[in-house]
Amino acid sequence: MAAFKVLLLPGDGIGPEVMAQARNVIAWLEKAGVAKFELDEDLVGGGAYEAHGKAISEAAMDKALAADAVLFGAVGGPKWDKVPYDVRPEAGLLRLRKDLVLFANLRPAICYPALADASSLKRELVDGLDIVIVRELTGGVYFGEPKTITDLGNGQKRAVDTQVYDTYEIERIARVAFELARTRRNKVTSMEKRNVMKTGVLWNEVVTQVHAREYKDVELEHQLADAGGMQLVRNPKQFDVIVTDNLFGDMLSDVAAMLTGSLGMLPSASLGEVDAKTKKRRALYEPVHGSAPDIAGKGLANPIAMIGSLSMALRYSFGLSQAADMIEQAISNVLAKGLRTADIAAGAKAVGTGEMGEAIVAELDTLAARA
Ligand code: NAD
Numbered sequence: 001m002a003a004f005k006v007l008l009l010p011g012d013g014i015g016p017e018v019m020a021q022a023r024n025v026i027a028w029l030e031k032a033g034v035a036k037f038e039l040d041e042d043l044v045g046g047g048a049y050e051a052h053g054k055a056i057s058e059a060a061m062d063k064a065l066a067a068d069a070v071l072f073g074a075v076g077g078p079k080w081d082k083v084p085y086d087v088r089p090e091a092g093l094l095r096l097r098k099d100l101v102l103f104a105n106l107r108p109a110i111c112y113p114a115l116a117d118a119s120s121l122k123r124e125l126v127d128g129l130d131i132v133i134v135r136e137l138t139g140g141v142y143f144g145e146p147k148t149i150t151d152l153g154n155g156q157k158r159a160v161d162t163q164v165y166d167t168y169e170i171e172r173i174a175r176v177a178f179e180l181a182r183t184r185r186n187k188v189t190s191m192e193k194r195n196v197m198k199t200g201v202l203w204n205e206v207v208t209q210v211h212a213r214e215y216k217d218v219e220l221e222h223q224l225a226d227a228g229g230m231q232l233v234r235n236p237k238q239f240d241v242i243v244t245d246n247l248f249g250d251m252l253s254d255v256a257a258m259l260t261g262s263l264g265m266l267p268s269a270s271l272g273e274v275d276a277k278t279k280k281r282r283a284l285y286e287p288v289h290g291s292a293p294d295i296a297g298k299g300l301a302n303p304i305a306m307i308g309s310l311s312m313a314l315r316y317s318f319g320l321s322q323a324a325d326m327i328e329q330a331i332s333n334v335l336a337k338g339l340r341t342a343d344i345a346a347g348a349k350a351v352g353t354g355e356m357g358e359a360i361v362a363e364l365d366t367l368a369a370r371a
């Protein structure tokens with residue numbers, strides 16, 4: 001049976017609470033004979049700062065670099081609001097993204113039928129929605145130099161951010177999007193602003209070339225990012241995989257998130273290059289939400305985003321798509337039975353983190369017995 005090395009970094013606040021539920025699903029997968037997992041666990045964020053004086057220790061970084069996948073909970077909280085900037089809890093996540101060269105951020109927007117009424121859009125627009133936004137994560141205007149504020153001396157200041165993309169950065173993110181589309185409905189929509197930005201012109205050109213050279217079997221369309229944003233709320237089901245740069249991806253993935261209801265439902269994956277030696281792709285999986293200090297320690301957190309992130313690891317790092325499908329089906333069935341944590345209960349009776357996690361594991365048992 002295949003064995004996978006997984007590093008668990010539960011983090012702060014509700015991180016450990018939702019990670020405990022992901023652990024239970026991992027235990028179920030082992031028991032069901034799906035795969036074996038070599039689990040290791042370490043500190044990140046505020047907890048790591050307390051223990052080591054920085055947001056992630058070198059030993060934990062080494063484990064992350066050696067793992068087949070990292071499962072990350074959440075970091076941060078009011079207790080660490082005043083710690084020095086370079087050791088603040090979020091620095092742990094940024095270090096992981098940087099050292100693992102996680103250049104592709106995948107954010108699925110899946111709308112479970114039972115939750116379609118929680119969306120800000122009409123049910124018919126979002127019911128059954130299943131799209132993925134692939135955002136370039138390590139380049140573009142968030143990192144481009146120069147990045148300055150200059151005093152012009154006449155009572156004015158000038159702020160400069162620089163949007164930079166090299167061909168290789170666009171090629172590698174385009175490949176992730178095309179590969180992903182091949183496992184789904186085989187369509188990629190690339191979004192940029194080629195009408196006003198040079199980086200948009202190059203982005204469009206390079207995506208078109210990669211498609212023509214390597215992925216002719218996949219349908220490719222281009223949309224201007226502003227028009228694409230409008231289409232995302234007008235008719236989101238027209239999309240399968242959307243690929244876009246860091247800035248547009250940041251905004252469009254938050255818009256897509258609203259299509260599906262609550263933060264507690266949203267998983268994500270960040271993928272790196274395929275390692276030339278091991279042939280494996282570095283990867284980190286995490287819920288989109290933060291450490292939710294307002295509900296931490298109360299057993300109220302929704303564990304679905306965390307369990308959904310584990311499911312993405314099965315799909316994208318371990319080649320276990322069937323098991324991933326089963327987990328997503330179990331989540332869907334549990335929701336269809338009416339089980340809700342407080343964030344998605346809309347005033348109705350809610351269950352706690354543990355009950356939701358246990359219900360998903362019980363549903364996995366039922367699905368496995370039927371298979
Ligand atoms: P948040 O995502 O932690 O919480 C926003 C709201 O959503 C809160 O009301 C919270 O209770 C609710 N919520 C979030 N996840 C939930 C879940 N699984 N179930 C039920 N409700 C949930 O964002 P915030 O309040 O802006 O930030 C809190 C802390 O988390 C800050 O320190 C912030 O820096 C940090 N943060 C960390 C990450 C990360 O680790 N990747 C991401 C965002 C924010």
